[in-house]
Amino acid sequence: MTLAGLSLRDLEYAVAVGRLRHFGRAAEQCGVSQSALSEQIRKLEAILGVALFERTRRRVEPTPRGALLLRRAEAVLAEARFLIAAAQHAAEPLSGELRLGVIATLGPYYLPGLLGALRARFPRLQLRLTEARTAELLQQVRRGELDAALLALPADDAELSAQALFFEPFHLVCPAQHVLSQMARVTLADLDRDGMLLLEEGHCLRDQALALCGTAAAGSPARFASSLEMLRNMIAAGEGFSLLPLLATAGRAADGLTHCRKLDDPAAGRTIGLCWRRSDPRGEEFRTLAALLAAEAPAGTRRCHGAAVGGDAV
Amino acid sequence: MTLAGLSLRDLEYAVAVGRLRHFGRAAEQCGVSQSALSEQIRKLEAILGVALFERTRRRVEPTPRGALLLRRAEAVLAEARFLIAAAQHAAEPLSGELRLGVIATLGPYYLPGLLGALRARFPRLQLRLTEARTAELLQQVRRGELDAALLALPADDAELSAQALFFEPFHLVCPAQHVLSQMARVTLADLDRDGMLLLEEGHCLRDQALALCGTAAAGSPARFASSLEMLRNMIAAGEGFSLLPLLATAGRAADGLTHCRKLDDPAAGRTIGLCWRRSDPRGEEFRTLAALLAAEAPAGTRRCHGAAVGGDAV
DNA sequence: CCGCCGCAATCGGTGCTACCGATCGTTGCA
DNA sequence: TGCAACGATCGGTAGCACCGATTGCGGCGG
Structure with missing residues (x-):
């Protein structure tokens, strides 16, 4: 011109x-x-x-x-x-701004321990963190409003790539005196669907809990909590029990009001993964990041290693 | 790199x-x-x-x-x-800064009437004017400290180009009651070398006056003036006469103390020219400028037109 | 569900031009 | 007067920007 x-x-x-x-x-x-x-x-x-x-x-x-x-x-x-x-x-890989979304049932329990390692490994990386529910996160990643998101796989979207980080088992949390706390072994089959407290709709954790315990029965609306912390309070108040992801239970077992225990079903849990737009040129960086996150998987989880999960296979 | x-x-x-x-x-x-x-x-x-x-x-x-x-x-x-x-x-031709030197026996009488026309024709031209004697001007032009100079030709320098602008006749200026003021016709031959006042060494006007009046005789040092104005004052004081360039005499004839008259020698005078470094890429612009200056030659002078004078032919 | 459309990537071919080495012309110096 | 330095110029070459055509992919309408 x-x-x-x-x-x-x-x-x-x-x-x-x-x-x-x-x-x-x-x-x-x-x-x-x-x-x-x-x-x-x-x-x-x-x-x-x-x-x-x-x-x-x-x-x-x-x-x-x-x-x-x-x-x-x-x-x-x-x-x-x-x-x-x-x-x-x-x-420089993984430098500059990275807009990262996290599901609400993971972020508060996972991120605090993670940020230090992240900063040590990628000092020039500036994280912009957002907390939301899975559908919103996926939408925002698709639209380019977020660069990547940490959520429970599978995230079935042809437009996205994802890589599994670690498997986080669900633990049973029930009132201290609850019958489930007395049993020697507890499996999913032992759980009474009517006594289970759930999160509101939209939280993937709710769907996973329901899926693990068979077909849904119409629970009373009062038994829905809007956050994990609320759910924990309801359990402590004797309203019922629930399945909580491991990280959300750490350091809270000894409050006296609730009882927390492993389930005897190795499959009970969720796979946490990192996902991003398949078309994002930073794909390699995201894989690097995922590798670091998998390597730094929190205690009690089972690290996932191996290739990223392609979009439509997630 | x-x-x-x-x-x-x-x-x-x-x-x-x-x-x-x-x-x-x-x-x-x-x-x-x-x-x-x-x-x-x-x-x-x-x-x-x-x-x-x-x-x-x-x-x-x-x-x-x-x-x-x-x-x-x-x-x-x-x-x-x-x-x-x-x-x-x-x-844009003739825009921006132009460092122009002028000989001292021309500048004060020529430039004031010129600047208006120049500004009208080349409004974006910014003149930086310097007044000095010929040798200094030529030196500064050669060294690139000046872009061009207005002086009396010839300026014999292979490194420079020049273009003649106009021929400025010398007038005879003598005390009002001087014998020369009474004569019907005055030629160079009538001039008494011992009565002639001169400028200091270095002024081209001095050399020209001497050249016009034949070989130099040893004048008394007291008869040298350091400037044209000083020279005029000396004439008014009755110290002698001199040849002054036309422009320096304009509007001063009627002061009562001096008498100013034409000489009957058409060759008595000097050719004013513009000169610049031959290697200066703005040569064309300088020629344009010279053409304007020639076209605007002051009344009483004889305009020079035609090709520029090459350096070694100046 | 299929075929069409829109779009960026890719491919093979072409012409421009930045580049080089060699040479020229000028100038200043010994 | 010959020499050295320097920028301009010239002929030749190779790289690359560009083009038109095509491919490949995804979305959309029928």
Whole structure:
């Protein structure tokens, strides 16, 4: 368009000549032959319509106009070098801003222990964290409002890629005096669907709990909690029991009001994964990140390793 | 050097894609085929080491890093456009700064009436005026400390070009009651060398006056003036007479103390010319300027027209 | 469910031009 | 007067920007 044929390289040549006052040495410094530099300067002068230099056999001096334009040229080059420098920074994997979403039943229990390791490994990574429910997270990732999300797999979406991080078992949490707390072994089959407390609709944890305990029966609305913490309070109040992900139970077993125990079903739990837009060019970085997260899987979980799960196979 | 292969055109392509979010339309706007633009974007991404865009079939979005780098790219382009704009301004003939020297026996009498016309014709020309004697002016022009000078030709210097502007006759100025003021006709031959007042050494006018009046006799040192005005005062005081250039006599004839009259020698006078470094790329502009100055030659002078006088022919 | 459309990527071919080495012309110097 | 330095110029070459055509993929309408 308006920048007819102007080239950064030619500006460099001109600036070099302006500095060194010598075509030969300028050519050497620019790594081209003197003839090439001479021709390019000539071309540049033609483009600008201004004679940049006054040539004598013994002297090369910028004309007054040339000196002014050379200063402008240096400004252009400076900006270009800023661009290069910014690109070099940006080229570092997992640097800069990363908008990461997390499901509400994982974030508060998982992230606090994670951020330190993350910062140590990727000090230039700036996390922007969002907490929401699975459907919202997926939507935001699809729309590009988030770069990636931590959620329970599978996240069935052809547009997304995902990689499993670790398997987080569900534990049974019931009131301290509850009959389930007395049994030697507890399996999913032992759970009374009517006594189970659930999260509101939209939380994947609710669906997983229901799926584990067979077909849904119409529970009373009062038995829905809007958050995990609320759910825990309801259990402590004797309202019923529930399945809670391991990380949400850590360090809380000894409050006296609730009883927390493992289930004897190894399949009872959820697979936490990282997902992102399949089309995002940072796919490799996300895999690297996922590898780190899997390697740093919290105690009690079972680390997943292996290839990422492709979009439609998630 | 450090800006490996970066090209302003490619930055324009990238910015267009970033704005339009569409390779095809961006290509159209940039006036290239879609394939060319696509390849150049790919090359640019390779150079920067950063994926600038996330491509889906239906969407093209800058990556967060891409968005950042595109902003930098726009800054580069903005500077480049400034450069182009500055060049377009600078390309206007006789615009910008012009360091012009004038001999002291001409400047004060010639320039005041000239500057208005000059400003009207070349409103963007900014004159930096210097007053000095011929040798100094020539030296400064040669050294590039001045761009051009107004002086009496010939200025014999192979390094310089010059163009004659006008012939300025010398008038005889003598005390009002002086014998020369009574004569019907006065020629150079009538002038008594011992009664003639001169400027100090270095002034070309001194040399010219001496040359016109034959070989020099040793005048008394007291009869040298350091400036034309001083010379005029000495004449008014009855110290002697002198030859003064026409412009220096204008509007002063009626002061009662001095008498001013033409000489009957058409050759008595000096040719005022403009000179500049032969190697200065603005030669054409100087010729244009000289043409204007010749056309605007002051009343009483004889305009010179025709080709410029080459350096060694001056 | 299929075929069409829109779009970016890709491919093969072409012409421009940046580049080089060699040479020229000028200038200043020994 | 010959020599050295320097920028301009020239002929030839190779790289690459560009083009038109095609492919491949995803969305949409029938």
